[in-house]
Amino acid sequence: xxxxxxxxxxxxxxxxxxxxxxxxxxxxxxxxxxxxxxxxxxxxxxxxxxxxxxxxxxxxxxxxxxxxxxxxxxxxxxxxxxxxxxxxxxxxxxxxxxxxxxxxxxxxxxxxxxxxxxxxxxxxxxxxxxxxxxxxxxxxxxxxxxxxxxxxxxxxxxxxxxxxxxxxxxxxxxxxxxxxxxxxxxxxxxxxxxxxxxxxxxxxxxxxxxxxxxxxxxxxxxxxxxxxxxxxxxxxxxxxxxxxxxxxxxxxxxxxxxxxxxxxxxxxxxxxxxxxxxxxxxxxxxxxxxxxxxxxxxxxxxxxxxxxxxxxxxxxxxxxxxxxxxxxxxxxxxxxxxxxxxxxxxxxxxxxxxxxxxxxxxxxxxxxxxxxxxxxxxxxxxxxxxxxxxxxxxxxxxxxxxxxxxxxxxxxxxxxxxxxxxxxxxxxx
Numbered sequence: 322x323x324x325x326x327x328x329x330x331x332x333x334x335x336x337x338x339x340x341x342x343x344x345x346x347x348x349x350x351x352x353x354x355x356x357x358x359x360x361x362x363x364x365x366x367x368x369x370x371x372x373x374x375x376x377x378x379x380x381x382x383x384x385x386x387x388x389x390x391x392x393x394x395x396x397x398x399x400x401x402x403x404x405x406x407x408x409x410x411x412x413x414x415x416x417x418x419x420x421x422x423x424x425x426x427x428x429x430x431x432x433x434x435x436x437x438x439x440x441x442x443x444x445x446x447x448x449x450x451x452x453x454x455x456x457x458x459x460x461x462x463x464x465x466x467x468x469x470x471x472x473x474x475x476x477x478x479x480x481x482x483x484x485x486x487x488x489x490x491x492x493x494x495x496x497x498x499x500x501x502x503x504x505x506x507x508x509x510x511x512x513x514x515x516x517x518x519x520x521x522x523x524x525x526x527x528x529x530x531x532x533x534x535x536x537x538x539x540x541x542x543x544x545x546x547x548x549x550x551x552x553x554x555x556x557x558x559x560x561x562x563x564x565x566x567x568x569x570x571x572x573x574x575x576x577x578x579x580x581x582x583x584x585x586x587x588x589x590x591x592x593x594x595x596x597x598x599x600x601x602x603x604x605x606x607x608x609x610x611x612x613x614x615x616x617x618x619x620x621x622x623x624x625x626x627x628x629x630x631x632x633x634x635x636x637x638x639x640x641x642x643x644x645x646x647x648x649x650x651x652x653x654x655x656x657x658x659x660x661x662x663x664x665x666x667x668x669x670x671x672x673x674x675x676x677x678x679x680x681x682x683x684x685x686x687x688x689x690x691x692x693x694x695x696x697x698x699x700x701x702x703x704x705x706x707x708x709x710x711x712x713x714x715x716x717x718x719x720x721x722x723x724x725x726x727x728x729x730x731x732x733x734x735x736x737x738x739x740x741x742x743x744x745x746x747x748x749x750x
Contacts, residue, residue, distance in 0.1 A: 328389035330432060331380060331396075333486060338376040338400070341424065341479050345407070345417075346372040348471045352411055355465050367410060371403040394433050401425045401445040408445075409452025412461040416472035421445060423476060427483055518592060518611040522550050526566050529606065540585045550609070555581035555589060557667055561646045568644055569596040569607055578642045579729070580611070636735040640720065643730065645670040645684045657713065657734060659706030670732070674713075675702045687717050687730070695719070703734070711736060 327335075349368050353360060379396040386392035404421040411417050422445055429441035453460075464472070519532035531544045543552050554562045558581045565578045575597040582590040592611040599606050637653030646669050650662035658665065658673055665673065676683040677700045690697035697717040702710050713734050720729040 326389070327380065327383045328393055331383035331389060331393040333490075334393060334396075334428075334432075335376070335380045337479075337482060337486070338379065341475070341482075342372040342376050344475050344478075345404075345421070348417060348420075348468060348475065349407060349411060351471065352414055352417065352464065352468050355468065356412075356461065364410075368407055371407055375399075375403060394437065397425075397428050397432060397437070398441055398444055400428070401441045402448045405445040405448030405450075406452040408449045409456060410458060412458045413449065413453060414464050414468070415462040416464045416469050418449060420472050420476050420479075424479055427480065431483065431487060520544075520550055520607075520609045520611075522566070522607040522609060524570060524605045524607070526550050526563070526607070538584050538590065539582070553582050555583055557581065560667060561642060561648075564644050564646060565594065565596060565642070566607060566609075569598055570605065573598050576643065578644075579648055582611075636733070639665065639670070639732045639734065641670055641730050641732065645687075645730075647673075648729065654734070657703055657705075657711065657736065673704055674715075674734075675704065677701060691717070691719060691730075701734075 346368055349372070350360070350365075353364065358364065379393075379399065382396060383389045383392045404425065408414070408418040408421050422442065425441045425445045426438060429438040433441075517532070518534045518538070519530075520528060520535065521530040523529055526549055528544055528546055528548045528550055530546075535544045539553055542548070551559050551562045551566075561578060562580055565576055565580070568576045575595060577593065577595045580592055580594050582592055584590050590613075592613060594609055594611040596607055596609045599608050637655075637657050638649075638651040639647050639654060640649040641647050647665045647667065650660075650665040652662060654660065654662055654665060660673075671683050674683060676686050683699075683701065686699055687697045690699070696719075697715070699715055699717070701713055701715055703713045705711055713736050715735075716733040718731050718733075720731050
């Protein structure tokens with residue numbers, strides 16, 4: 322005999338059928354005992370088979386049937402016949418018969434619909450009447466307070482259990498539907514950004530999915546499922562990349578940054594990356610979209626350097642990510658900090674400057690000011706490579722993208738004496 326996989330409906334009904342039928346057997350025995358009727362083999366044979374053995378046979382039926390779902394629906398009708406016969410043997414006790422009829426009605430209504438509901442109720446009532454006419458037991462519809470209370474408790478527990486199962490199934494259905502909708506949104510997003518480098522990462526920054534653009538440009542081993550995404554990044558920018566991912570995970574808001582990627586042929590590829598948090602069931606995922614900077618974005622550094630980098634030997638320009646990590650430094654920064662411009666790239670702004678007063682976080686000061694008035698003018702102490710401290714002023718303005726969202730911050734730094742040489746503060750880009 323070959324056992325087939327059981328249907329989900331049969332798996333759900335099996336434990337409920339075992340528990341409820343066993344409880345019905347206890348109530349039947351209590352009812353027979355209080356009526357001082359015989360509890361011999363002849364009296365108990367049918368209840369033992371119907372209430373204790375049959376539930377297991379019903380499940381086996383779903384395992385050997387070609388159509389497991391239809392087999393379980395037919396089991397519900399067999400339930401109706403057997404419970405009607407047990408009710409007849411109990412003298413058509415009103416509370417016990419009502420409990421059986423209610424269970425049959427709820428099961429068939431939930432699992433099979435109105436048509437089988439009507440069939441199930443008819444079979445239960447019909448088998449009870451037929452059993453009564455066949456067995457001719459004493460008609461005793463009344464029950465004692467104990468049996469009545471047991472029936473009421475059983476009805477309450479059974480209906481509550483069915484309600485909980487239905488609620489769990491509805492919740493699972495809603496979660497499945499939401500997961501499908503999220504995946505549809507992801508695929509639609511990918512289709513709309515077919516030329517971009519799109520990566521879906523897990524909460525540890527490991528690759529879950531990458532778009533075809535990655536395969537065309539990068540080493541296949543570095544974008545395999547489970548590979549750290551940051552391995553694609555130029556070593557000089559990896560700290561910035563990790564900071565970028567951590568920022569999205571911790572804040573739950575989208576973020577942008579500029580990163581240098583290393584292509585399969587060893588070439589360095591500058592890409593603008595934006596990240597956002599999404600949920601995949603209970604798992605958190607990072608959606609990272611990268612693309613080549615637009616012509617406007619590529620000209621920002623050179624334009625700032627041309628306008629401001631040569632105004633004074635004691636002024637300089639740095640451009641940072643929105644988290645404060647240096648991405649560009651003008652030649653004037655060498656005199657202010659003692660570092661060659663390339664040596665500043667990758668450092669955080671707070672590694673080369675301190676806020677005044679020192680108790681304040683420099684980035685917190687900038688963020689508060691930018692949020693309230695759109696730019697920041699603050700005093701700071703620059704930390705020279707030699708250990709010397711230099712008092713300086715900083716004008717910080719956001720470098721906005723096409724959607725008016727800040728991509729970077731531009732910091733125009735001047736020693737205190739050079740401040741008067743600057744005619745006005747630059748406006749946000």
